[in-house]
Amino acid sequence: MPDVTQVECWTTEELTERLLEQVRQLCLVAFHGRFDDDDWQHGLGGHHFILQREGRVISHAAVVPRVLVVAGVELEGGYVESVATVPSQQREGLGSQVVSAATDLIRARFAVGALSTGSQSFYERLGWQRWRGPTFVIESGQRVRTPDEDDAVMVLRCAASADIELTSEIACFARAGDDW
Numbered sequence: 329m330p331d332v333t334q335v336e337c338w339t340t341e342e343l344t345e346r347l348l349e350q351v352r353q354l355c356l357v358a359f360h361g362r363f364d365d366d367d368w369q370h371g372l373g374g375h376h377f378i379l380q381r382e383g384r385v386i387s388h389a390a391v392v393p394r395v396l397v398v399a400g401v402e403l404e405g406g407y408v409e410s411v412a413t414v415p416s417q418q419r420e421g422l423g424s425q426v427v428s429a430a431t432d433l434i435r436a437r438f439a440v441g442a443l444s445t446g447s448q449s450f451y452e453r454l455g456w457q458r459w460r461g462p463t464f465v466i467e468s469g470q471r472v473r474t475p476d477e478d479d480a481v482m483v484l485r486c487a488a489s490a491d492i493e494l495t496s497e498i499a500c501f502a503r504a505g506d507d508w
Contacts, residue, residue, distance in 0.1 A: 358412035366505025371410030406434035441484030
């Protein structure tokens with residue numbers, strides 16, 4: 329198998345239908361079928377970081393713009409979605425490559441990065457930090473507590489958010505499917 333050497337970056341609009349379909353199929357396989365239409369929509373509208381091998385997408389991460397409210401202050405966030413690697417090629421560093429590229433984009437263009445995961449150690453070694461404060465979703469102008477997300481939300485502090493307290497309240501705006 330040829331080595332994968334470079335992460336490619338495209339916006340959603342720049343991706344071909346073939347690549348979009350490959351990304352979607354990769355996510356379905358990597359998430360063992362637990363990747364629905366809402367999950368798919370969450371990863372669109374931003375930047376896609378892709379590794380290909382022999383013309384096939386083998387690893388992907390997306391960064392989409394998302395407003396986050398930290399301690400009452402709105403911040404332009406880069407939200408990481410649809411991180412997936414072909415299961416047979418996991419633990420080869422491919423996911424780290426696409427997430428590292430996504431992290432670089434967030435640091436360059438956003439005030440803060442955020443994501444929700446059950447794989448905290450993977451992201452921690454790439455510079456992400458666990459959010460230790462309470463999480464909320466803003467729905468119809470009301471803040472609603474999301475205690476199930478408290479241990480899943482992680483952030484990437486950037487220049488504009490270097491001083492945020494990880495024990496503050498954090499909120500996102502509601503969306504179809506999972507809010508976080």
